Amino acid sequence: MNSPILLIAIGNTRIKAMICAQELFEDCPDRSFNHSLNHQIIATHAYPHAQIDQLIERIQDQSFSLITIASVVPNLQTPWHDLPQTQIITTADVPLDGLYSSMGSDRALAAFGAGEFYGYPILVIDAGTAITLTAIDPHKKLMGGAIMAGLRSQFAMLHSNTAALPMLTAPDSLPHRWAINTNTAMQTGIVHILLMGLQAYIDDWRSQFPESKVIMTGGDADQFQKWGLAIDIVDPNLIFRGMISFHRSCLLRFPPDRAAHQ
Numbered sequence: 001m002n003s004p005i006l007l008i009a010i011g012n013t014r015i016k017a018m019i020c021a022q023e024l025f026e027d028c029p030d031r032s033f034n035h036s037l038n039h040q041i042i043a044t045h046a047y048p049h050a051q052i053d054q055l056i057e058r059i060q061d062q063s064f065s066l067i068t069i070a071s072v073v074p075n076l077q078t079p080w081h082d083l084p085q086t087q088i089i090t091t092a093d094v095p096l097d098g099l100y101s102s103m104g105s106d107r108a109l110a111a112f113g114a115g116e117f118y119g120y121p122i123l124v125i126d127a128g129t130a131i132t133l134t135a136i137d138p139h140k141k142l143m144g145g146a147i148m149a150g151l152r153s154q155f156a157m158l159h160s161n162t163a164a165l166p167m168l169t170a171p172d173s174l175p176h177r178w179a180i181n182t183n184t185a186m187q188t189g190i191v192h193i194l195l196m197g198l199q200a201y202i203d204d205w206r207s208q209f210p211e212s213k214v215i216m217t218g219g220d221a222d223q224f225q226k227w228g229l230a231i232d233i234v235d236p237n238l239i240f241r242g243m244i245s246f247h248r249s250c251l252l253r254f255p256p257d258r259a260a261h262q
Ligand SMILES: Nc1ncnc2c1ncn2[C@@H]1O[C@H](COP(=O)(O)OP(=O)(O)OP(=O)(O)O)[C@@H](O)[C@H]1O
Pocket: 010, 011, 012, 013, 014, 015, 072, 106, 126, 127, 128, 129, 130, 150, 151, 152, 153, 218, 219, 220
């Protein structure tokens, strides 16, 4: 058996790694390679930046035929960055039209992975350290997007920029809109206003592309779905799907047996 591949996505809070079987990249006539992702995943890991040593310890003894890294934290180097089989994917590598050069590679890859898997047009909402919306039209062109502070970041901002407000986490169930104590007031303000704002974006998108799917990913995606945000699917693996789709598109353009004979 070929050694597995390692996919690494470096976000602003956590480093996420997926180990999957090499067979993902074997030639097949349609997009079924991607549909089989769930069966090919050997392991997934997510560690905050400060605990990167634990990730290293977990996988340092394994050998990988291919390593792919996408990062939105340029100064964070890992032991995998400099290996000969490592490829760093940037936004410029992602085969979608109209991407701008400073756009995060996580957004470009998640949108590409979502579009290739669920079809275009597509709206991707990534609820992580930041919340991003990334909208791709039927011609695989960026329509546009938005960036705002993520759920945890909003609580952290209120706490660090005021004298009296505590550091809180988001409530499990949707709080009553009109609060009569500090903690609920903070929670209700952040949660309801985020939900209403995101819903307005989703409604606007659906009015232009009624057939489009709306996909959510990122650490808080499940929470937003529980609160009733009208998304179609939560998919935690969009960025990894984007990496696999990227390799797939390279293989289709440069099949290995042809390259070997040139
Ligand atoms: N174990 C965890 N550690 C940190 N955040 C978590 C965890 N579980 C859920 N979360 C939530 O996930 C959010 C961070 O999301 P995520 O881990 O996707 O961010 P990230 O790694 O910084 O990615 P990005 O940079 O793409 O936003 C926080 O708002 C937090 O509420």
